[in-house]
Amino acid sequence: MDRTKRLFALVENLRARRKGVTAEVLAERFGVSVRTIYRDLDAIREGVVPVHAEAGPGGGYRIDASYTIPPLVLQPREAALLLAILRFARAARWVPFLETLEALEDKIVALLPKAVAADVDGRASELVFLGIPTLPLRPAVRKALEEAWFSKATVIVDYEAQNGERHTWEGPLLRIFSDRQAIRVCLRLADGTEKALRGDRILRLRPVSEPRGAGSFPP
Numbered sequence: 001m002d003r004t005k006r007l008f009a010l011v012e013n014l015r016a017r018r019k020g021v022t023a024e025v026l027a028e029r030f031g032v033s034v035r036t037i038y039r040d041l042d043a044i045r046e047g048v049v050p051v052h053a054e055a056g057p058g059g060g061y062r063i064d065a066s067y068t069i070p071p072l073v074l075q076p077r078e079a080a081l082l083l084a085i086l087r088f089a090r091a092a093r094w095v096p097f098l099e100t101l102e103a104l105e106d107k108i109v110a111l112l113p114k115a116v117a118a119d120v121d122g123r124a125s126e127l128v129f130l131g132i133p134t135l136p137l138r139p140a141v142r143k144a145l146e147e148a149w150f151s152k153a154t155v156i157v158d159y160e161a162q163n164g165e166r167h168t169w170e171g172p173l174l175r176i177f178s179d180r181q182a183i184r185v186c187l188r189l190a191d192g193t194e195k196a197l198r199g200d201r202i203l204r205l206r207p208v209s210e211p212r213g214a215g216s217f218p219p
Helices: 003-016 023-030 034-046 076-091 098-111 114-125 139-151
Strands: 051-054 060-063 127-129 154-160 166-178 183-188 194-198 202-207
Touching: 003 023, 003 034, 003 060, 023 034, 023 060, 034 051, 076 098, 076 114, 076 127, 076 139, 114 127, 139 166, 139 202, 154 183, 166 194
Parallel strands: 127 166
Antiparallel strands: 051 060, 154 166, 154 202, 166 183, 183 194
16 A cells, blocks of 8 residues: 555544554554654644544543544445445345445445446445354455455466365466455466355465456555
8 A cells, every 4th residue: 555545544544443443553554664654644633634642541542522523435346345235134134224235335335436337336235244253364364365366467376175185276266255264365367267265264365466447456
């Protein structure tokens, strides 16, 4: 994440918090040093965003409650994830307000540029929730998977099987689904077959080539 994107994300993170947050927590959240967070906070203040530091229990950095900024603008990848979650919530009947959920889905799609709306809609349908996984992905794998998924990259996956054997698989990402055990990553192999890999057993995931241009998501 470049600095400009991080500064915007940092403002959103602070705005969403009801209590203060320490520089150490922010540094861990954005994967930078505490010193970098201090510089970012100074830059935000120079941009006339009123960030205050509060001492004591529950203290930390926070944005003045009276400060307002323009309405939230969703990036295409954020919209795709939100659509997938909303659709699963509606299908699973998490809440009884199904018509309202459907109306919210329509609003999200309507806000997107027409050039990417159909692609966002399709990508959202390829994220499947079957349960809450108990086994997490490695942090580096999780980040690489997100970038590869939204850029539609063909990937190389280094994988450790249950018996300890290691394999390397290559292919485009078809879908990602979660069950009560793990997150599963499904690839299409060169022979046309599909391979579902348990996310917690993926040692490394990387793109094999540059993202395909047409239909790829902006960051």
